[in-house]
Amino acid sequence: MVYGVTGSGKSTLAQELAERTGLPPVAVDELTWRPGWVPVPGDEQRKIISEICAGESWILDHGYGKWLDIVNERVELIIGLDYPRWLSLSRLVRRTIGNVLLRTPTCNGNTETVATAVADDSIVRWHFRSFARKRQRLREWAADPQGPPVLVFSHPRQVERWLAAQRPGPVRG
Template identity: 50%
Template sequence: MNAPSRILIYGVHGSGKSTLAETLAQRLGLPWYPVDDLLWEPGWVEVPVPVQRDRIEAICRRDRWILDGSYHGWRDVPLARADLVIGLDYPRGLSFRRLWRRTMRRLSTGEEICNGNRESLGSVLSWDSVLRWHLTGYARERARMRAWHADPAGPPVLLFDTPEALESWLAGLPR
């Protein structure tokens, strides 16, 4: 496979999409566009889906990019342009533990995320909690990755079911 220049990273919340995107951006010299920064304004105001789609379309028209997620309303856009999709198809327990640790760290440190927002105890306990999203979306996201992988009409999809398998693949990339 030639070095990909348009990469979509996909997985459930907490699987490590952003961490992988940052690593690949450094290794491959590709620009990384953190999806959450495109979807959330300060104060946890969600950008309207048509505006999200416009933003994603503008990025995907470029020749080089990494996106660390893909959501409703515009999932088709990066999928149609990607040279490679990387699916982080980790077991539920692993990704949920990672998400839990990340969420607890952010709560304790007040770390700013996506345009100056911060996770709070209220957001973690809310109906729209990222923890709840993980629990309710896990099977659906996993099935979607596997369907993409099985579809010969789509872009190539690499599925990694363990962090070790991903690390082994990364070890073969240029440094």
């Protein structure tokens, strides 16, 4: 599982890992949002993620608190993107503006608009509401010797160096 704050590049890294390893990627936002930005109910999300995690192999581009317990029972490696707020926020704002201007479809064909970008539940506001909690969770996992291995990266250059050092095939910590 690739884990990090909103805007840190989780989906991009997960896709890169999937291409390098041949493991199937799972775009989590596709599981949690229906067309029209309608949220998938929590119990349905848990059912879907349980089925995915019961599979032999997968790469998740995130873990939502509603079902992290399911993922953490099966995950073999957590790659943590613990980037500074200025970096993740600047990436997120740049991506959001681009998506609004270009009408780029995101999950399940949904598109961001000016209205969704400034709404109370916008992804940029979510960044501010969730940043500290996600960062703390990642650091707790990394400090827990009983949990799965956690690779924590504090800058994209660290990720690039780590990826360059990996041999073809399944990525291991």
